[in-house]
Amino acid sequence: MKKLFILCYLCMAGLLSNACHTLFVDDNPENTQLNNFDLVWSQTDEHYPYFQEKGVDWDAVRADYRPRVSNKTTSEELFGILAEMLGELRDGHVNLVSPFNISRYWDWYQDYPRNVNWNVVDSAYLRKDFIYTGGIKAQKVGNTAYLWFESFGVTLSETGMKYIINKFKDCKGFIIDLRANGGGLVSTIYQLGSYFVTEKTNVGCLRYKTGKGHNDFSDYYPEYFIPNDEGISFGKPVVILTGRQSYSAANIFPGLAKSLPDVTLMGETTGGGSASPLSIHLLNGWILRMSNFCMTDLNHRTFEFGVEPDLRVDFSSTLEKNGKDSLIEAAVRYLNQL
Amino acid sequence: MKDFVCRCLARKWEMLVCSIVFLSLGVAVSAQPESDSIRIVKVSDKRRAILFVAGIYQMRNTYVNPLTGWGIPVGLYVPCERYFRKGVMNYEIRFNAGIPLSGVNPTVFVEAGYSHYYHFRLFTSAGKRFFAYAGGGLTVDIDTDYNIGAIGNNSVSVTGRTDLQPSVMLKYRFTLFRKKRAFEITQQLSFPVAGYAFLPKYGYMAYQSFSDDDEKKKIEIGTLSTSLHNAWGLSARTCIDWRWRQREHRKGSYLRVGYAFDACRINYETRHQKAAHQLMVGMVRKF
Numbered sequence: 001m002k003k004l005f006i007l008c009y010l011c012m013a014g015l016l017s018n019a020c021h022t023l024f025v026d027d028n029p030e031n032t033q034l035n036n037f038d039l040v041w042s043q044t045d046e047h048y049p050y051f052q053e054k055g056v057d058w059d060a061v062r063a064d065y066r067p068r069v070s071n072k073t074t075s076e077e078l079f080g081i082l083a084e085m086l087g088e089l090r091d092g093h094v095n096l097v098s099p100f101n102i103s104r105y106w107d108w109y110q111d112y113p114r115n116v117n118w119n120v121v122d123s124a125y126l127r128k129d130f131i132y133t134g135g136i137k138a139q140k141v142g143n144t145a146y147l148w149f150e151s152f153g154v155t156l157s158e159t160g161m162k163y164i165i166n167k168f169k170d171c172k173g174f175i176i177d178l179r180a181n182g183g184g185l186v187s188t189i190y191q192l193g194s195y196f197v198t199e200k201t202n203v204g205c206l207r208y209k210t211g212k213g214h215n216d217f218s219d220y221y222p223e224y225f226i227p228n229d230e231g232i233s234f235g236k237p238v239v240i241l242t243g244r245q246s247y248s249a250a251n252i253f254p255g256l257a258k259s260l261p262d263v264t265l266m267g268e269t270t271g272g273g274s275a276s277p278l279s280i281h282l283l284n285g286w287i288l289r290m291s292n293f294c295m296t297d298l299n300h301r302t303f304e305f306g307v308e309p310d311l312r313v314d315f316s317s318t319l320e321k322n323g324k325d326s327l328i329e330a331a332v333r334y335l336n337q338l
Numbered sequence: 339m340k341d342f343v344c345r346c347l348a349r350k351w352e353m354l355v356c357s358i359v360f361l362s363l364g365v366a367v368s369a370q371p372e373s374d375s376i377r378i379v380k381v382s383d384k385r386r387a388i389l390f391v392a393g394i395y396q397m398r399n400t401y402v403n404p405l406t407g408w409g410i411p412v413g414l415y416v417p418c419e420r421y422f423r424k425g426v427m428n429y430e431i432r433f434n435a436g437i438p439l440s441g442v443n444p445t446v447f448v449e450a451g452y453s454h455y456y457h458f459r460l461f462t463s464a465g466k467r468f469f470a471y472a473g474g475g476l477t478v479d480i481d482t483d484y485n486i487g488a489i490g491n492n493s494v495s496v497t498g499r500t501d502l503q504p505s506v507m508l509k510y511r512f513t514l515f516r517k518k519r520a521f522e523i524t525q526q527l528s529f530p531v532a533g534y535a536f537l538p539k540y541g542y543m544a545y546q547s548f549s550d551d552d553e554k555k556k557i558e559i560g561t562l563s564t565s566l567h568n569a570w571g572l573s574a575r576t577c578i579d580w581r582w583r584q585r586e587h588r589k590g591s592y593l594r595v596g597y598a599f600d601a602c603r604i605n606y607e608t609r610h611q612k613a614a615h616q617l618m619v620g621m622v623r624k625f
Contacts, residue, residue, distance in 0.1 A: 021613035024571070024601035025396040028406050028442065043404060047541075097489070186491070186543075208541035211607065218541065276543065279490035281403050285441045289490055292541060 031283040033073045037066060040082050040096070040288055043280050044089075046212040047292050050304055054090060058214075061088050075284070079103070089290075091304075092247055093277040097287040108271040108306075109244040115268050115315035115327065116179035116243055121148060124323045131167065133160025138168070142332045145171045149192075152184030152249035156191045162232050165195065173237040173335035175328065179267060183248025186276045192253060193225035196260055198233050200226050203256040205300055208293040220300055223256060237262045237338050239331040242309055247271040252295050255303040258310070264334065265309040267327050274303035384625040385419040387594055393616030395436055397445065401495045401538045401608040402485040407443025411436045411614050415598070417575075425458040426471060426507070428526075432479075434614070444487040447612075451479035453573075455528070457507050471507040475528070476500065477573075481612075491543045497610055499602075501533030501564065503573070519580060526575045530602070535562045535569065540607035562606050571602035579622055594622045 029035045041062050051058055065085045069078060079096065083103030086094045096103040125146055130139040134157030137148040145168030168174070193203065205220040227233065240254045242265055251270040257263045275291035282288060296302050311334070316326035391413045398406040413434035420427045429452070436447040455475030462469050483495045505528035513520050539560040562568070577596025601613035 021396065021599070021601055021615070024603040024613045025398055025406055025611040026609075039404070208539075208543065210540050212540075216540075276491040277489075278492035279485075279488045281405055281442050281444070281485075281487060283405065283442055287487065287489065292490075292492070293543060 028283060032071045033069055033075075033078050034066075034071055036078065036282050036284050036286070037069045037082065039280075039282055040086070041066070043288060044086070044094075044290055045214075047209060047278060047280075048089065048094075048290050049209055049217070049275070049292060049294050050089070050091065050302075051214045053302060053304060056088055061085055076100070079286075086288075086290075091291060092271065092273050093275060093289065093291040095277075095287075095289040097289065099285075108247065108273075112244040112268070113315070114243070114245070116177075116245070117320050117325070118180065120320055120323060120325050121177070121328070125325065125328055131160075131164060133157050133163065136160065136164065138164045140168060140171065141175070141328065142336070143172045144175055144332050144335050145173075146175045146177065146328065148177045150181055152181065152186075152188040152192075152253070154184065154188065156188060158228065158230065161195055162230065165232055165234060169235075171236065173239065173338065174234050175239045175241060175331045175335070177241045177328070178246045178250045178254065178270075179241050179243035179327070180245050181247075181250035182245060183250050183273065186249060186252075189249050189253045189256065190225065191228075193256065194228040195233050196238065196257060196263065197225045197227055198231070198235075200224050201260070202298065203259050204298060205296045206293060207296075217294070220296065223295070225256070225260075234262075237264070237335055239264050239266050239334060241327050241331060242267040242270045242307070243315075244268055244271045244306075248273040248276075251303055251307060255295070255297055255307040258307065259298055264311060265307065266311045266313050266331055266334070267309050268312070268315075269306040269308050270303075272304055272306040383421050385622055386625070387415075387417050387620055387622035389415040389417070389594060389596070389618040389620030391415055391434070391598060391616040391618045393598075393614055395612065395614035397436070397447065397483070397612040398443070399445065399483045399495055399497075399608065399610050399612075401540075401542070401610075402445055402483050402488065402492055403443045405442045406611070407438050407440035407445055409436050409438040409440060411447075411616060413616075415618060415620075425456060425473065428455045428457065428475070428507070429453060436614075438486070443485070445483050445485045447481060447483045449479060449481040451477060453477040453503075453528075455503075455505050455507075457505060467511045469509040471509075472505070473507075474502060474504045477503055477528075477530070481610075495538050495608075496536075497538070497604075498536040499533060499564070499569075499604070500535075501530035501569075501571075503528040503530050521578055521580045523576070523578050524596075526573075528573045530564065530569065530571045531566060533564045533569070535564050535604055535606070536560070537562065537604065537606055537610060538608060560607060562604070564604065568606065569602070569604040572599065573601075574599040575618075577618060589624050592622045592624060595619050 045058050065081055068081050079098050082096050087105050092105055092108050125141050126137050126139045130137045135154030139146050202222045203225050204223040206223050207217045207220050210216045210218050242254050251273050254265050258265055274295040275293045277289040278292040280288045294302055313327050313330045319326045393411055395411045396406055396408045411434050415432050417430040432451040434449045438444045453475055455473055457471035457473035460470045460472050478500045481497045485493045507526040510523045537560055575598050577594050579592040579594045581592045596618040598616045598618055604610040
């Protein structure tokens with residue numbers, strides 16, 4: 001009898017503990033098309049920070065799109081409806097990732113003329129003997145140092161940056177080309193920024209969502225460029241070349257650097273995107289990405305819609321045909337005049 | 339039957355109270371003095387165990403993902419006990435890693451914790467078979483959740499927590515197999531009543547945790563005074579010690595198998611919920 005009791009007791013103890021775990025962890029809703037739609041809508045409603053700036057009535061968007069979804073909607077149809085709904089946000093950082101397609105909003109550069117031709121840059125300016133370190137291709141152009149930086153998705157090499165700065169220390173200035181840079185790591189923004197300052201410098205502001213309401217934001221917090229450990233900086237005027245394809249980190253960086261005295265932005269307005277996105281899994285395994293914070297300049301003007309250049313320079317197809325890049329040529333002239 | 343289970347699950351608080359009462363009552367009832375006496379030796383002064391644990395967990399950390407995921411936790415527990423005339427001091431070091439098996443929340447976690455309790459002896463049965471203790475202690479836990487499927491800046495969450503926990507411990511000694519094998523069941527239940535938690539704020543950006551700029555780090559960590567209104571949990575341990583070819587509770591090495599249930603829930607700007615059922619197997623050394 002005692003053995004039976006002990007056995008029953010241990011079984012019941014396990015079963016009851018198992019039952020009471022529902023006290024601590026909420027269950028997921030059922031994986032249905034409607035629940036997935038609601039999850040996308042509600043998570044965007046809670047986290048997306050630019051409803052006001054973009055004038056998007058998210059409740060009205062729901063009212064438009066939800067009737068198009070039922071639990072009989074196919075996955076492909078659901079993807080199309082959700083992609084269209086998310087497109088209302090006009091945000092390159094908003095994506096829906098499914099196994100068969102990725103929704104995206106790329107109008108920020110597809111609706112504009114291009115302002116860079118890589119083949120021209122490669123053959124006429126970088127040529128064959130450029131320095132290639134930490135994602136940067138560097139070459140002397142005239143009396144300036146030209147740095148082609150294609151992605152913020154890399155971590156800069158400190159040794160490489162030190163080498164480049166020393167190698168071109170006698171040049172009149174540096175040209176950093178971000179025209180084909182689609183962004184990357186936020187940390188690389190600050191890493192590159194560390195070569196622009198000799199002391200901790202406030203270059204912009206940041207605020208983030210503090211709650212689910214559309215206006216639940218933190219205060220603006222200062223963003224700094226902090227000198228690197230070795231105290232190396234360009235120490236010369238810097239021209240940053242921008243275009244519509246300069247997006248996300250390549251949009252934030254010129255936005256922050258613009259406040260520095262020796263920095264000039266040249267080219268086109270950048271593509272926009274002023275946040276690093278967060279990601280959320282859905283019940284069907286798809287992933288929703290969206291912006292979740294706001295980076296601004298010192299006057300709290302958002303970078304979301306792009307950063308205006310200090311000097312607007314158009315891309316010249318005529319010069320392109322002659323194997324020249326109008327923006328690089330303009331930057332070289334500008335630095336030589338200083 | 340399904341309806342009955344659903345109704346039971348819906349009445350969560352009643353289930354919790356019933357569970358605690360049942361778990362306590364069970365040991366108490368089975369601990370009634372019996373006529374067949376066994377040779378009882380002096381209670382050991384110290385016990386030190388090392389236990390490998392594995393089981394199943396469910397978790398939801400709305401900072402890294404709004405959905406609940408599940409997986410397999412594996413870890414190591416090192417519980418120790420030191421007996422005094424009036425009670426027992428227990429402390430436990432825990433290390434757990436969770437391997438996700440869920441497609442909707444592929445979050446890995448690594449957690450480490452330390453508990454320190456003191457239990458006063460309330461009751462000893464006439465045959466020195468049953469012991470009841472009550473007391474409390476302090477626990478400290480650090481939990482890192484990493485969503486391996488995330489492609490954004492909310493992939494990592496670090497949560498710290500320290501709590502005051504009342505605790506009850508019951509022990510029962512018995513023999514089986516015609517009194518040739520001596521066993522000891524220990525049951526401990528504790529739950530947090532007040533404490534402090536450190537956890538990510540709603541819109542915190544994970545990458546800033548690694549920033550060189552100290553000012554950024556300051557703004558990201560939320561601190562929260564916890565009590566039963568915003569955080570609750572339960573820690574239950576049931577284990578059986580026995581020694582091969584030994585009919586007495588003596589000093590030496592014993593085999594220990596057991597079951598651990600650990601759960602916690604914090605409602606803050608983000609919600610942290612975790613429950614794990616784990617089997618424990620290891621050795622205990624009684625000095």
